[in-house]
Amino acid sequence: MHRLFVAIDLPIQVKEKIAGIVPRGISGARWVPEEQLHLTLRFIGDTDDRMSQEIKRGLARVSGAPFSLSLKGIGHFPPRGGPRVLWVGVEGAVELSALQKRIEDEVVKIGIEAEKRRFSPHITVARLKDISPVKIAQLEENNREFSAGPFPVDEFYLYSSTLTREGAIHKREAAYRLG
Secondary structure, rough: OOEEEEEEEOOOOHHHHHHHOOOOOOOOOOOHHHHHHHEEEEEEEEEEEEHHHHHHHHOOOOOOOEEEEEEEEEEEEEEEOOOEEEEEEEOOHHHHHHHHHHHHHHHHHHHOOOOOOOOOOOEEEEEOOOHHHHHHHHHHHHOOOOOOEEEEEEEEEEEEEEEEEEEEEEEEEEEEEEE
């Protein structure tokens, strides 16, 4: 079985800038390692070898022109109740949304169940457990002006993810060039 997702990688300078905005001393926060920061376009989940190969072939049919992205702001999910995910936002994502839609259409054609949630582009920075909403609100306020980019997006990737006690280990399975 392969636990798969489709994502855009971030340039090293952008990853470093994101890593620089968050204090590491917040108890109850599991920070995403800098090298694993990415923008998920579609989480696919567990697939067998045959389906993994179909997904690779299907994603190769996704086309589109390269574009630029910028990151702006910091926030959390869910918007009400206890915060569970800390994220950095994506700005000017018209081309990104179009690419995500083409990827979604392709994986659904292959037989993957359609995503029920609306695409909300973001970079997950930390997973949160039992953290005061006041602490998160302060962190967001301190980083209200955060921005990074623009940076070029000219490829996307299929990743596998292996869950371990220390967190997920991501492995690039395939690369898809835009343009």
